[in-house]
Amino acid sequence: MREKDRYLWLVSGLITFAILIAVAVVPTVVAQPDTSTSEEYLQIFEEVFRYIENNYVDEVDPQVLFEGAMNGMFDTLDDPHSYFLDETDMDTLGLTTNGSFGGVGLTISKQRRANIEEADRDTPLYIEVVSPIEDTPAFKAGIIAGDLITNINGETTADFTIDDAVELIRGMPGTTVLLTIKRGRTNPFDVEVTRDLIEVPTVKFAMVADEFAYLKLTQFTPFTDDRVRDAFDFFDEQGYAGLILDLRNNGGGRLSSVVEISDMFLSEGTIVSTRSRVPIENEVFSADKRVLVPESVPIVVIINRGSASASEILAGALRDSGRAVVIGETSYGKGSVQKVRDFGEGGFRLTISRYYTPSGKNIDKIGIVPDTEIVEEELTEEEEESLGRLTESAAIAAFIRENPQPTRADIEGFIQELVDDDIIIEERLIQRLIRNEINRANNEYPVYDLEFDIVLQEAVRQLEEKLR
Numbered sequence: 001m002r003e004k005d006r007y008l009w010l011v012s013g014l015i016t017f018a019i020l021i022a023v024a025v026v027p028t029v030v031a032q033p034d035t036s037t038s039e040e041y042l043q044i045f046e047e048v049f050r051y052i053e054n055n056y057v058d059e060v061d062p063q064v065l066f067e068g069a070m071n072g073m074f075d076t077l078d079d080p081h082s083y084f085l086d087e088t089d090m091d092t093l094g095l096t097t098n099g100s101f102g103g104v105g106l107t108i109s110k111q112r113r114a115n116i117e118e119a120d121r122d123t124p125l126y127i128e129v130v131s132p133i134e135d136t137p138a139f140k141a142g143i144i145a146g147d148l149i150t151n152i153n154g155e156t157t158a159d160f161t162i163d164d165a166v167e168l169i170r171g172m173p174g175t176t177v178l179l180t181i182k183r184g185r186t187n188p189f190d191v192e193v194t195r196d197l198i199e200v201p202t203v204k205f206a207m208v209a210d211e212f213a214y215l216k217l218t219q220f221t222p223f224t225d226d227r228v229r230d231a232f233d234f235f236d237e238q239g240y241a242g243l244i245l246d247l248r249n250n251g252g253g254r255l256s257s258v259v260e261i262s263d264m265f266l267s268e269g270t271i272v273s274t275r276s277r278v279p280i281e282n283e284v285f286s287a288d289k290r291v292l293v294p295e296s297v298p299i300v301v302i303i304n305r306g307s308a309s310a311s312e313i314l315a316g317a318l319r320d321s322g323r324a325v326v327i328g329e330t331s332y333g334k335g336s337v338q339k340v341r342d343f344g345e346g347g348f349r350l351t352i353s354r355y356y357t358p359s360g361k362n363i364d365k366i367g368i369v370p371d372t373e374i375v376e377e378e379l380t381e382e383e384e385e386s387l388g389r390l391t392e393s394a395a396i397a398a399f400i401r402e403n404p405q406p407t408r409a410d411i412e413g414f415i416q417e418l419v420d421d422d423i424i425i426e427e428r429l430i431q432r433l434i435r436n437e438i439n440r441a442n443n444e445y446p447v448y449d450l451e452f453d454i455v456l457q458e459a460v461r462q463l464e465e466k467l468r
Helices: 003-025 027-031 038-055 062-075 087-098 162-169 224-238 255-262 310-320 381-393 395-402 408-420 427-441 454-466
Strands: 083-085 100-103 106-110 127-132 148-152 176-182 189-194 196-199 203-208 212-217 242-246 270-275 283-286 299-303 325-328 336-343 346-356
Touching: 038 062, 062 083, 062 346, 083 087, 083 162, 087 162, 087 346, 106 162, 148 162, 162 176, 189 381, 203 224, 212 224, 212 454, 224 255, 242 454, 255 270, 255 310, 270 310, 299 310, 299 454, 310 325, 325 454, 381 395, 395 427, 408 427
Parallel strands: 212 242, 242 299, 299 325
Antiparallel strands: 083 346, 100 196, 106 127, 127 148, 148 176, 176 189, 203 212, 270 283, 270 346, 336 346
């Protein structure tokens, strides 16, 4: 049993004990629970805390009692985005905010019971991948949005908080972490990922099909708006006629950053509003008349299930205002805003409001539904099993090591070997995996892949249609 688990067990038992001891200490409070005030509950808590500290059979560190109680309090909120932060967590958060940290490049959450299919309600709740950050070790290892991390270095994540998972996944660059992945109905498979210094990325851009600007936002940081302006300096020089805004696998970021960027496309109206039971947190963010992108330029926004939070604000604002059409697949559905408060050496992260798109919709647990849905064809259970075996075997990496620049004949021969080994996957997907591995081996990462990206192909088609 992990040391942390032992203390959590201790605190869980203490909660039950608190109920019993409260009967003796403050019977009037227990007898009238409906009229108890928060001050009375705090009094009970303090008395139980002191009683445990002074009378438990073994000496107990007060900090352990405090942190266990704090974790338990946040757990009762049933909100994966609200949680207690100890000193280590606060240090880690500071590293992320500053723009880099040692890890594998994953945005994660904790599964919620309400999101589990009825037939699977008895299964454990694991750590879920919201999105991999592009060009990071996790992304290169083939981990995708929606994957479940069932084990980390052999430890089950069934009882893990997000903090527990982050603590094990992050570490010194160059070291490895073993993640056990469950994808769809497949059997879990192991992926060993080498940690790296994760620099929080912001913007990628290029021209596509000669006349269209391609802008990919991978994260909303304090620097994203400046990088977007740099991109449009380039696009203006190229004389772009349309814009593709790619928000796939963008896990979000700062609210202030996405508001600033949304204002570059909108000349008026609401960008997003936040609503809370605390009046000071109720805000409406509106666009001003200054725009970076002329209204004559058509925009297509691409999202997927890895698009969350701030990226959903941007997609919702552009779609609701009629400024852009949205294509791809339904986004993740994180429609809440969190604030971090520090006290002492630790702190906490708490959901303080929900945000609403210009049309008044909150998309929490729903997501942004695209105007044109384009989803890669679902793999069958047999195909998922084959993909799991292929990933775990690292056969493609071995093939590229032997054939750094494979010819078409080399690739066709390799695909036939996979077929002979009962790897049953569509040839187009295997070719795309091979292309990605070639790029990884050569440390070359194109801004986009028009040959295999069917959603990007549709975005180009729609822009061409608008300009006819």
